Amino acid sequence: MEFYQTEIRLRPRPRGFHLITEEIVDQFSEIEDIDIGMLQVFIKHTSAGLAINENADPTVREDFRSHFDNMVPENQSYYKHTTEGPDDMPAHIKSSLTGTSIQIPITHGKLNLGTWQGIYLCEHRDHGSSRKLVLTAFGE
Numbered sequence: 102m103e104f105y106q107t108e109i110r111l112r113p114r115p116r117g118f119h120l121i122t123e124e125i126v127d128q129f130s131e132i133e134d135i136d137i138g139m140l141q142v143f144i145k146h147t148s149a150g151l152a153i154n155e156n157a158d159p160t161v162r163e164d165f166r167s168h169f170d171n172m173v174p175e176n177q178s179y180y181k182h183t184t185e186g187p188d189d190m191p192a193h194i195k196s197s198l199t200g201t202s203i204q205i206p207i208t209h210g211k212l213n214l215g216t217w218q219g220i221y222l223c224e225h226r227d228h229g230s231s232r233k234l235v236l237t238a239f240g241e
Contacts, residue, residue, distance in 0.1 A: 102138075104239045105131035108145075111232045114224045116170075116188070118152070118162040122220045126212065129236045133210040138240015140212060142220065143202040145233040148192035149224050150199030156219025169195050169225070192225035199223040207240055 109128045111121060125142065126132060132140060144151050155161035173194045175187040182190045203220065206213040214220075222232060 102239060102241055103134065104237070105129075105134070106235065106237045107131075108233055108235050111222060111234065113231050114222065114229050116166065116224055116227050116229070118154075118165045119222045119224060120156055120162075120219045121222045122156065122212070122214070125220060125234070125236060129238065132207055132212065132238050135207045135238055135240040136209055138207040138238060140205045140207055141202060141237045142205070143235040143237070144222075145235065146196070146201075148189060148196055148226050149222060149229060149232050150196040150201060151203045152199050152221040152223055153203055153205070153214070153218050154221055155217055156214075157217055162221070165221075165223075169198075169223075173198075186227075188225070188227045195223070195225040199225075207238060 107129055109125070111124060142151055154165070173191045175191050180190045182193070205220070
């Protein structure tokens with residue numbers, strides 16, 4: 102079994118759900134060396150997350166943002182962690198909901214995603230910074 106690991110940096114993005122599948126594949130060519138295995142993607146941040154979902158219709162990503170913003174609103178009187186701005190505490194809650202890592206099967210050197218699936222960067226801050234991902238691929 103082979104193991105590969107790298108850390109990549111994504112460019113800053115505004116709040117929203119952004120497809121990053123191609124960025125991951127383009128920056129981690131070792132995936133092509135694995136016939137059967139797994140890719141784990143881990144985000145090293147507490148105000149952004151990862152998800153797998155619809156990769157074709159951009160209105161799905163718009164609806165995700167609207168729903169998350171509605172479900173976890175800013176400026177709640179019970180928030181105590183407020184020194185980094187009104188979007189910070191909601192961003193921490195949202196990142197817990199989306200999660201910090203995902204796993205995708207690798208088959209014949211390619212990510213084995215469904216036809217309509219893509220990897221999302223779930224940016225929960227208004228003006229997210231560049232985000233670091235740790236990519237770990239393993240298999241035979």
